[in-house]
Amino acid sequence: xxxxxxxxxxxxxxxxxxxxxxxxxxxxxxxxxxxxxxxxxxxxxxxxxxxxxxxxxxxxxxxxxxxxxxxxxxxxxxxxxxxxxxxxxxxxxxx
Numbered sequence: 133x134x135x136x137x138x139x140x141x142x143x144x145x146x147x148x149x150x151x152x153x154x155x156x157x158x159x160x161x162x163x164x165x166x167x168x169x170x171x172x173x174x175x176x177x178x179x180x181x182x183x184x185x186x187x188x189x190x191x192x193x194x195x196x197x198x199x200x201x202x203x204x205x206x207x208x209x210x211x212x213x214x215x216x217x218x219x220x221x222x223x224x225x226x227x
Contacts, residue, residue: 138208140172141179147172152206152215153183156199165212168201176203180225 138149149170157166168183184201192198203222204215 135208138170138206140175141169142171142175145172145175147174149206151176151179151218151221152204153180153201154204154212155187155201158197160195165204165215166198170206176221177225180222181227184227 139145140147140149150173151171152165152167153169153171154165154167157164168186169179171179180201180203187198187201190198201222203218203225204212205218207215
């Protein structure tokens with residue numbers, strides 16, 4: 133069985149992702165983390181800001197809710213609900 137390695141979302145970067153940038157999304161009876169990007173330590177700021185811009189431009193459909201963008205410590209093989217939210221890091225990058 134092969135393992136998929138998640139890489140940083142910056143086009144020029146080949147580093148493994150250490151952060152997941154996502155927000156809680158709900159479409160009524162179903163909810164999940166909507167992923168906006170993955171980042172290595174060097175590109176967390178640019179990936180986070182680009183994710184914020186994309187989220188702000190998105191217009192939810194009726195019945196759809198999207199919470200604020202958040203930074204999670206990405207750990208290969210863990211489910212979204214097991215990821216640790218990094219509140220302190222978020223404040224460093226919010227616009």
